[in-house]
Amino acid sequence: MRFKIPIFDVKNLSFVVRGQNILSSISLEIFNGEYIAIIGPNGGGKTTLIRLLLGLEKQTFGDIKIYGKNIKNFKEWKKIGYVPQRASLVDASFPATVLDIVNMGRISQRKFFSSMSIQDKEAVQDAMLKMDILELQDKMVGTLSGGQRQRVMIARALASKPEVLILDEPNTGVDIVSQKNFYALLSKLNKEENITIIFITHDVGVIADDIGRLFTINQKAIVCNNPKEALSCEEMSVLYGIEAHLLHNHKHEH
Secondary structure: OOOOOEEEEEEEEEEOOOOOEEEEEEEEEEEOEEEEEEOOOOOHHHHHHHHHHOOOOOOOOOEEOOOEOOOOOHHHHHEEEEOOOOOOOOOOOOOOHHHHHHHHHHHHHOOOOOOHHHHHHHHHHHHHHHHHOHHHHHOOOHOHHHHHHHHHHHHHHHHOOOOOEEEEEEOOOHHHHHHHHHHHHHHHHHHOOEEEEEEEEEEEOOOOOOOOOEEEOOOOOEEOOOOHHHHHHHHHHHHHOOOHHHOOOOOOOO
C-alpha cells in the first residue's frame, strides 16, 4: 500500500478542443521511483496528457496536483526533466556541440546572464558521464547518430538533477540496437538513481520487461498495475484496438 503523496495526482481530467474530446475523465497517480510506460495509438492523447502534466496545456475539466500542490501553484519545475517528441532529430548543420546542448539543461538553475558555476559544470559533466557521452562533448550534435543524439538530449534533461524524467516517443529515428540500449539505460537510471521514469511510445513492440506499470491512453485511460497481466484486460484491448498477444513476453531479442 502507498501512503506517500504522489508526484502526479490526476482526477477526472478532460481536455476538449473545438468541441472534440481529446482526453476524457482520466484519473491516475504516479509515485516516486516508479517506471511507467504510456502506450496507445497515434492521436490517442498520450502527448496531450504529458503536456497537461507539464503545465504546457490547460485542462478543460479536472484537477492536477504535483507533489501535493495544485499545478497552478507548482513552481519547482526543475524537479521534472522532459525530453519532447522528436528532440533527437537535429539538422546536420545545427551549430552546437554536445557540450552546448547539455549546458542548456542548467539554464533553469541560473540567474539571467550569469555564467556557469562550478556546480553547474559538475552537473553537466555528471549527466554526460551517466549517458556515456563525455568523449563526444566537443562533437557537433548534428554529426552524431540517432542513438547518440538521443543520449545527448537525455543528458540535457538530467543536467538539472531532476527527480522525474519524462520522455515522449524517445526512440523516433533510432535503430533497433540503440533502442535496446536505451531501455537498459532507463532501467539503470530508475534503479540506481531512483529517478521516476515516464515514457511514451505508440510502438507496442518496444515495451520493456521491467516496466512497473503500464498506462493505456486512447482518449480514456486504463492503468495496469501488472503489465504482464495487462493483456488479459479485455477493456484495454478494446480501447487500444489491438490483439492482446502483440505485447506478450517481449524480451528485446533482436
